[in-house]
Every structure is written in structure tokens, then in C-alpha cells.
Amino acid sequence: MSTLKLTHNIPTKLVFGCGELKRLATEPMPGHKAMIVISSGNSMKKHGYLDKVVKLLIENGGTESVVFDKIQPNPTKRHVMEAAEICKKEKCDFIIGLGGGSSIDSAKSIAIMANNEGDYWDYIPSGTGKGMAIKNKALPIIAIPTTAGTGTEADPWTVITNEETNEKIGFGNNDTFPVLSIVDPELMTSIPPHLTAYQGFDAFFHAAEGYIANCATPISDLYALESIRLLYKYLPAAVNNGNDLKARSKVALASMLAGMVESTSSCTSEHSLEHAMSAYYPSLPHGAGLIAISLAYFGTFKNDCMKRFMKMAETMTEKKSARPSDFLEALETMQKQCNVNDIKLSDYGITPEDFNKMKENARMTMGGLFACDPRPITGEEIMDIFRKSYK
Numbered sequence: 001m002s003t004l005k006l007t008h009n010i011p012t013k014l015v016f017g018c019g020e021l022k023r024l025a026t027e028p029m030p031g032h033k034a035m036i037v038i039s040s041g042n043s044m045k046k047h048g049y050l051d052k053v054v055k056l057l058i059e060n061g062g063t064e065s066v067v068f069d070k071i072q073p074n075p076t077k078r079h080v081m082e083a084a085e086i087c088k089k090e091k092c093d094f095i096i097g098l099g100g101g102s103s104i105d106s107a108k109s110i111a112i113m114a115n116n117e118g119d120y121w122d123y124i125p126s127g128t129g130k131g132m133a134i135k136n137k138a139l140p141i142i143a144i145p146t147t148a149g150t151g152t153e154a155d156p157w158t159v160i161t162n163e164e165t166n167e168k169i170g171f172g173n174n175d176t177f178p179v180l181s182i183v184d185p186e187l188m189t190s191i192p193p194h195l196t197a198y199q200g201f202d203a204f205f206h207a208a209e210g211y212i213a214n215c216a217t218p219i220s221d222l223y224a225l226e227s228i229r230l231l232y233k234y235l236p237a238a239v240n241n242g243n244d245l246k247a248r249s250k251v252a253l254a255s256m257l258a259g260m261v262e263s264t265s266s267c268t269s270e271h272s273l274e275h276a277m278s279a280y281y282p283s284l285p286h287g288a289g290l291i292a293i294s295l296a297y298f299g300t301f302k303n304d305c306m307k308r309f310m311k312m313a314e315t316m317t318e319k320k321s322a323r324p325s326d327f328l329e330a331l332e333t334m335q336k337q338c339n340v341n342d343i344k345l346s347d348y349g350i351t352p353e354d355f356n357k358m359k360e361n362a363r364m365t366m367g368g369l370f371a372c373d374p375r376p377i378t379g380e381e382i383m384d385i386f387r388k389s390y391k
């Protein structure tokens with residue numbers, strides 16, 4: 001009998017709590033001049049978060065900053081390269097990602113390119129990436145999420161789209177773990193209901209995929225089940241009343257825990273399939289794409305990890321489960337409670353003619369996650385997932 005072996009490595013200082021953004025003024029900074037990376041929308045300015053961050057940095061030993069404000073919801077390689085150039089010119093020595101996953105992921109990729117030569121895709125190990133070794137360590141990264149979903153504050157992963165090749169690929173190494181993440185749920189009250197739901201479900205799938213992944217460990221299971229429990233209980237409340245700080249706080253904690261699942265287990269091919277969908281159709285929010293295919297995706301594996309499905313169902317409903325489909329029913333209930341049970345992929349431009357190329361793209365760009373599925377999934381099963389999910 002083989003005994004358990006595992007490695008637990010999350011080298012990020014996590015600071016969590018309402019009002020904790022103020023800790024940016026007192027925590028040790030990893031440099032003297034930050035590049036603050038935000039989205040191209042105006043929410044970070046409108047809500048005053050950017051001003052606050054700049055002011056807290058000055059309070060913290062006169063730390064200087066410059067702002068890069070062009071990041072799009074599906075962040076692109078072009079903006080990573082543009083920001084990295086500015087970073088070099090301005091001599092920034094650390095990067096702050098402020099906002100949703102797209103801003104924080106971009107901050108990680110910019111941190112790599114600010115310290116390395118060539119093109120970002122030179123270092124991407126799959127798809128058309130050249131898979132070159134990264135010579136120099138990424139600049140230190142601080143993550144300040146204003147959404148709850150990606151978990152990027154507690155994992156090394158960054159997902160960037162190459163618009164020239166329609167590839168959306170996750171990447172990261174030990175240096176792209178943030179050195180400090182400040183998770184302040186008070187920054188999350190302004191997110192509209194539908195985005196709260198999409199992002200919350202993204203976190204849910206990081207946890208649920210990480211729980212059925214064949215590389216799950218007893219430690220990732222702890223993070224995953226607690227994340228699943230919190231999201232089932234509190235996500236509908238956060239969706240239906242954005243000012244419910246208790247619900248926001250629980251959802252933010254669940255998202256951070258799900259990030260820790262991504263660091264200790266892995267997402268599975270549900271994420272590969274979704275990346276292919278939003279690589280071709282960037283207006284499709286990541287969480288919405290996941291929700292749309294989730295019942296069909298998890299349904300594919302319901303007889304392969306029956307105990308794990310029942311354990312997730314019991315964690316969600318707090319009732320004894322006798323069949324794996326209880327999990328699928330609980331998932332559907334949660335989607336109804338969050339008003340996201342009727343996502344139409346056709347609304348985003350996807351047609352059935354796209355299914356085959358999305359299948360191929362998923363395998364080519366994010367093939368690694370297929371190896372984490374509970375068992376190998378066939379091409380026909382993938383086509384079936386798209387067919388069943390399509391409206």
C-alpha cells in the first residue's frame with residue numbers, strides 16, 4: 001500500500017477582512033515604486049479605490065506609483081507587453097493588481113515581462129507558445145481583489161489571451177504567487193448581481209473541479225469543501241443584496257479558499273473548455289461560460305467519483321445523500337437561486353458549428369487540465385457537453 005505524499009506551497013501573505021485595505025499603509029512593501037494595474041473601465045476611479053491605494057502607498061514610506069489602466073475583461077498579451085515596457089521605462093520595482101481577476105492576472109504577467117526579454121508568448125508552454133525558460137524572477141506582486149471569484153490572490157496563475165491566435169492560456173510559476181494579497185470585502189459591494197453570480201460560480205468550480213481532480217489531496221479537500229459550503233449558503237444572498245456585507249465576506253473567503261485549491265489541487269478540463277469558448281467569444285464572461293456547461297460537464301463524471309459527488313451534495317444541502325446526482329440537483333438549485341440557470345451561449349455568438357473547433361482549441365491550449373479529470377474524457381463526450389449546454 002502506498003502512503004500519502006504531498007507538498008503544500010502557498011507563499012503568499014494573505015490579509016483578509018472588512019476595512020483591511022488600510023494595511024497597505026503598514027505592511028512591508030516589496031519595492032519603492034509600484035505600477036498599479038487596473039481595468040479600462042472607470043470603476044476603480046469612480047469608487048475611489050485607486051485614490052485610496054495611491055494615498056496608502058505614499059503613507060507607507062513615500063512609496064511612488066504609476067497607473068496602467070487599459071486592462072480588458074479578457075486581458076490580452078498586447079496590454080501585458082505595453083505595460084511591461086512602461087514598467088521598465090518608469091523603473092517600477094513591484095506591481096499591484098487592483099480590481100478583478102483580469103487586472104491581477106495581468107499584473108502577474110507584466111511582472112514577468114518587466115524583468116525578461118522578448119515576447120510573453122515565448123514563455124508560454126502550450127499552444128503556439130515557445131515554452132522558453134523564464135530567465136529572471138518576476139517582479140514582486142501585490143494583489144488587491146475587488147471581486148470574489150478568480151482566487152488569483154491565493155494562486156500563481158495568470159490567464160492571458162493572445163488575440164492573434166485565439167488562445168487563452170493559464171500560466172504561472174512560484175514567483176507569480178503574490179507576495180501580499182489584501183482581500184477586503186468592503187471593496188466588493190458595488191459589483192452588480194449578475195457579475196457577483198458569474199464570479200462566485202467561477203470560485204465554486206475552482207473548488208468543485210479541484211475536489212474531483214485526480215490530484216486532489218487531503219489538504220486541498222479541506223479548502224474545497226469549505227469553499228463549496230460557503231458559496232452554496234451565501235452566494236445567493238450576495239447576489240440578491242450586494243450590500244449584505246456578511247454574505248460578501250463569506251463569498252470573498254470562499255473565493256480565496258478556492259484559490260488555495262487551485263494552488264494545491266488543480267482545475268479540470270471544464271476550465272479548458274471554457275477558455276476555448278471565451279477565447280473565440282471574448283464577450284462571454286468566464287463564469288457565465290462555466291455555468292453554461294457545468295451540469296453537462298459534471299454529469300459526465302457522475303459515475304466515476306460517486307462518493308465525492310455525494311460528499312459535495314451533503315456539504316451543500318446539509319442532508320444525507322444517497323446518489324451522485326444529488327450534487328447536480330444542488331448545483332441546479334444554486335444556479336436558480338442566483339438567477340443564472342438560463343444562460344444562452346447563442347447570445348454571445350456561439351453556434352453549433354463552433355463546437356469542434358472549441359474542442360480542438362481546448363485540447364491544444366489547455367491540454368494539461370484534461371490529465372486532471374477523474375478519468376480521460378473522449379472527444380465525443382466533449383461534443384456532447386457542448387450540445388447539451390447549448391441554447
Ligand SMILES: [Zn+2]
Nearest residue numbers: 150202206286
Ligand atoms: Zn476560473
